Amino acid sequence: MSRVFKALSDPTRRRVLQLLRERPMSAGELAEHFPHAKATMSAHFAVLREADLVADERQGKSVIYRLRLSVLEDALLGFADSLGIGFPVIAETPKEEGAG
Amino acid sequence: MTRKTQLFVWSLIVAMALVALGILVWRADDFANFAGLTHRERIKLIGYTVALLFVPAWLALGTLATNWMFTRAMVAWPLADDQRRFAERSLIAAAIFSAGVQVWMAVAAVLGEPPGREFGVRLIEAIAGILFFITANFAAKTSPPQGWHDPGRWIRATLRTGWVGVAAGVVILVSAIAAPVGSVVWIVGGASGVYVLAGVLNHLGARRKSA
Numbered sequence: 001m002s003r004v005f006k007a008l009s010d011p012t013r014r015r016v017l018q019l020l021r022e023r024p025m026s027a028g029e030l031a032e033h034f035p036h037a038k039a040t041m042s043a044h045f046a047v048l049r050e051a052d053l054v055a056d057e058r059q060g061k062s063v064i065y066r067l068r069l070s071v072l073e074d075a076l077l078g079f080a081d082s083l084g085i086g087f088p089v090i091a092e093t094p095k096e097e098g099a100g
Numbered sequence: 101m102t103r104k105t106q107l108f109v110w111s112l113i114v115a116m117a118l119v120a121l122g123i124l125v126w127r128a129d130d131f132a133n134f135a136g137l138t139h140r141e142r143i144k145l146i147g148y149t150v151a152l153l154f155v156p157a158w159l160a161l162g163t164l165a166t167n168w169m170f171t172r173a174m175v176a177w178p179l180a181d182d183q184r185r186f187a188e189r190s191l192i193a194a195a196i197f198s199a200g201v202q203v204w205m206a207v208a209a210v211l212g213e214p215p216g217r218e219f220g221v222r223l224i225e226a227i228a229g230i231l232f233f234i235t236a237n238f239a240a241k242t243s244p245p246q247g248w249h250d251p252g253r254w255i256r257a258t259l260r261t262g263w264v265g266v267a268a269g270v271v272i273l274v275s276a277i278a279a280p281v282g283s284v285v286w287i288v289g290g291a292s293g294v295y296v297l298a299g300v301l302n303h304l305g306a307r308r309k310s311a
Contacts, residue, residue, distance in 0.1 A: 021252070021255070021256065023250075023252030024251050024252065052241075055243065066243070066251060066255070067255050068241050068243075069240060069241065069259065070237045070238055070240050070241045070262070071236060071237045071240050071259070071262040071263055071265075071266045072237055072266075074240070074259060074262075074263075
């Protein structure tokens with residue numbers, strides 16, 4: 001269960017799961033949606049695989065990822081998304097004295 | 101289905117059917133003296149008879165349906181291995197649960213009154229709710245049939261059905277604690293019906309080819 005929490009705590013990985021909800025996609029297709037390097041995306045895919053949230057299948061030279069969520073995991077995904085878990089908190093900038 | 105699973109489930113069905121017939125033979129005198137029974141005694145006798153025969157019949161029907169699904173699917177779309185394993189395990193769990201219910205009803209038929217009646221009914225309902233919850237939760241993780249034309253649509257349909265099943269399990273579990281005992285049959289029947297309907301509708305939708 002801790003692997004699931006770890007996997008869902010990152011917004012990039014949650015976005016990958018949302019994309020896979022539409023249809024299974026190759027690693028390359030998924031990576032096109034993100035500004036990260038290949039190695040970074042591979043690491044994300046590995047975390048999702050370890051948490052058993054995605055299944056992978058080799059088709060020729062490509063690896064195709066497919067969504068593999070239970071209902072509870074889907075609920076956790078929605079919960080984490082709605083709370084914005086993993087997004088950096090933007091601190092309010094203090095107002096300068098005498099401004100305005 | 102594997103031979104092991106078939107052997108296990110059909111053995112349980114046969115044992116349950118024999119228990120039912122044995123109880124009916126044991127209470128043959130009551131059937132012979134049916135007209136002399138009070139109204140309440142007649143209702144109980146009919147109720148136990150129907151229940152004792154219904155449970156193995158229902159399980160047998162479910163097993164035949166599962167087997168048909170496996171063999172038919174093998175012709176059209178071979179089931180994924182995890183889907184096949186999941187279906188077999190769910191059937192085994194249902195068979196064991198049914199056997200437990202049958203034993204409880206058999207004791208009730210022999211004693212004339214279910215042991216710990218209200219507690220027993222609520223316990224059975226709670227276990228049914230938990231089984232619903234677990235089965236529906238993990239069903240959504242199974243793979244689409246091999247070569248399915250739109251795996252994404254299948255996965256979404258299975259997840260939607262899973263949500264309905266989990267909700268049904270929660271309703272059954274909560275009613276096991278809070279609802280009147282007399283409403284058990286309606287609640288379990290209603291929740292099951294909604295789950296089955298959701299499954300059928302969602303997967304009929306999943307069969308539609310994308311434009």
